[in-house]
Amino acid sequence: MDPNKRFYITTAIDYANGSPHLGHAVEKIGADVVARYHRRKGEDVHFVIGMDEHGQKVLQSADAAGVSPAEWVDAIAEEFTEAWKVLNISHDDFIRTTEDRHHRGVQEIIRLIEANGDFYQGTYSGYYCVGCEGYKTEDELVQEEGEELRCPTHPSLEVQWMEEENWFFRLSAYTEPLLKLLDERPELVQPEIRRNEIRKVLEGGLEDISVSRSRLPWGVPWPEDPDHIVYVWLDALTNYLTAIGFPGEEYQATWPADVHVIGKDITRFHCIYWPAFLLSAGIELPKTVWAHGFVTYGGRKLSKSAGVTFELPEAIDRHGPDALRYYLLREVPWNGDGDITRERFDERYTTELANDLGNLANRSLSMIEKYRGGVVPSAPPRSLDESCEKAVERYEHVMDDGLLHQGIHTAMDLVSEANGFIERQAPWSLAKDPAGAPELDATLASLARALLVAATLLHPFMPERMGELSRRLGTPELPTLGLVLSLDLSGNSVIRGEPLFPRPDLQTK
Ligand SMILES: [Zn+2]
Incomplete structure (x- = not known):
């Protein structure tokens, strides 16, 4: 390992579809702690966060709000940026997938994959969950008697049946190479429980995936085929490269990423799709994808509709930003799930911060x-x-x-x-x-x-x-x-x- 290489850390870019909440905050705070820890060790750290501003759901939200998608994502980006400022997140860059620098890089990675012969045209027919922005096999969906098929993660949304001419990526060709990689480089997917899940998916075999969408007016145009836009995950994942100057040569001074910090719900995209795209494009893989867990409140999922809420501004105001940073990482193990309540927050604040440390x-x-x-x-x-x-x-x-x-x-x-x-x-x-x-x-x-x-x-x-x-x-x-x-x-x-x-x-x- 080159001791002079920059330590490059990223978080998932947040989907521009709503306000920042505690789940977003845990990820940013945890990654910020890792970045600050490495700076404290004297390393040259580059820490990038940002926004995923394309996708069908963004378009729908903008429509519902009666504004253009560009206006919508600008407003959301401002809200997120403000929250990270209050929480003292020390990122060096904030990338938005609507930026020119990002579009150029996405089109370049597509050219590289194309040159490797991994795209072909085909007809896609199947289900699509707008919540996941992902295609679903019937096995991945659930159905209660007399009900429509639903995505288990987004039961309130209807999955869509789609049939269209698309560009496909030969993901199936990467099943074996990815399995081999998991064996050779166990640090690639951490913690171990997440690696085992990915291994199971790979052992079941991979199918090719559709990586373009037609008739959507919002996204990165497919090079040489502007009737199509790039599938939002191929677009979004590439931010880790475009944020450091890809395709310009300067990106090589920072790549590969030392760690992509993500939530455990998007490991399939980061630990299967992303490495496969990179292998195809001939670009080095990240060293580690770290999947953190989820925060529950009093044993229940935080959910407005279920009435289980602890909004970010209230959580910050309770005892100040530093106390919230401390409490979240004290209570939510970085390698698993954690549960919080207002009462335990108050208790830990008083006993640990005010009494033990403060005194x-x-x-x-x-x-x-x-x-x-x-x-x-x-x-x-x-x-x-x-x-x-x-x-x-x-x-x-x-x-x-x-x-x-x-x-x-x-x-x-x-x-x-x-x-x-x-x-x-x-x-x-x-x-x-x-x-x-x-x-x-x-x-x-x-x-x-x-x-x-x-x-x-x-x-x-x-x-x-x-x-x-x-x-x-x-x-x-x-x-x-x-x-x-x-x-x-x-x-x-x-x-x-x-x-x-x-x-x-x-x-x-
Ligand atoms: Zn879903």
Whole structure:
């Protein structure tokens, strides 16, 4: 592996069909944590998110709203961009599939696949789910007695019977190559449970897929056949290349992607279609597709029609953006599903952020102010410094494995240990006896170090609040992960400041 290569991370581009919700937010926040973690390791990171603005459903929504599709997607893109700003998502680029740079790249990948002989013209007849923007075999649909066939993911929509002349992609030819790839490169699809699902699909054999649509006025025109537009998934997936300059040569400085972060419902498109398109076009495959799980609320699917709602603006307002970032990744394991409720959010905010972390910062900084005039003393290490070393080591290990929730655990375990250390050392007693001065110095120095380490480990999760904590420790620039343990804080002037996480029950409104 080239150590100088950029770390390229993407999320699925969001479908421009409604407002951003918690499901979108979990994905963006998790990917943002991964991007920030790699920056903290000193790597050159390129982080791309964006919008999927074509597809039949977008057209229908624009029609229903009585606006042009272009006006519709502009408004939605603005809404998403605003949400990501509030949530402090640190993306380097935001790609929209209606952009020229994207259209050029889609047409180029089609030329490459065409040159490889993997397209042919044929007649498509079968079912289409507008919700999935995908063709369905009868096996993939469900039917209750006396009812129409339905897509199990979109039971409220009717599937459409379609019959039209289309361009087809020889997906069937890629069954064996893809199976072989899964064996050779297990890291290609993660976590393992998702890889096993993909393997099952492949073992059942692949059918060719239709990759164009006729008579749709919204999309990327098929090169040399402008009566057709490019099927929305072939169009959308190519964003991972067009966002970094494909077909211009500069894309090679960033490609292949280190990780495509996606939801577990779209693995078929990312772990079968996308690698097959790339193999056909002669383009390197991404290193990893990481499929995260879903968020439920109180054990139920978040759904407006079912009355199970927790809208994004309300969730952000509850305790601020950083607290939401923390809570979602604390509660929703990055390699599986998770459940949230307002009550548990409040509880975790109070016990973990306001009490454990907030009080640790408050107590430590105020004791440095009170006993040492606000200057971190110089002193030899104590047991807590060893805990810091172990925490950094374990944190890197779990974060490299994509277990973000365990990264939080590791940092919060250190916070608990630091709180226990204060109780054992009882600095207030040491301060009463001049003979206790060296031990008091060592205690305060160790606490300052532990706070800086905790701030560094938690910074990807809570960039604003942990940046503030680091400033209060007299370290406005957080160190890289490799340097955090060797940084000398002695002589730093600290500021206690207002509580980092105000307790709602103590706030007067
Ligand atoms: Zn569907």
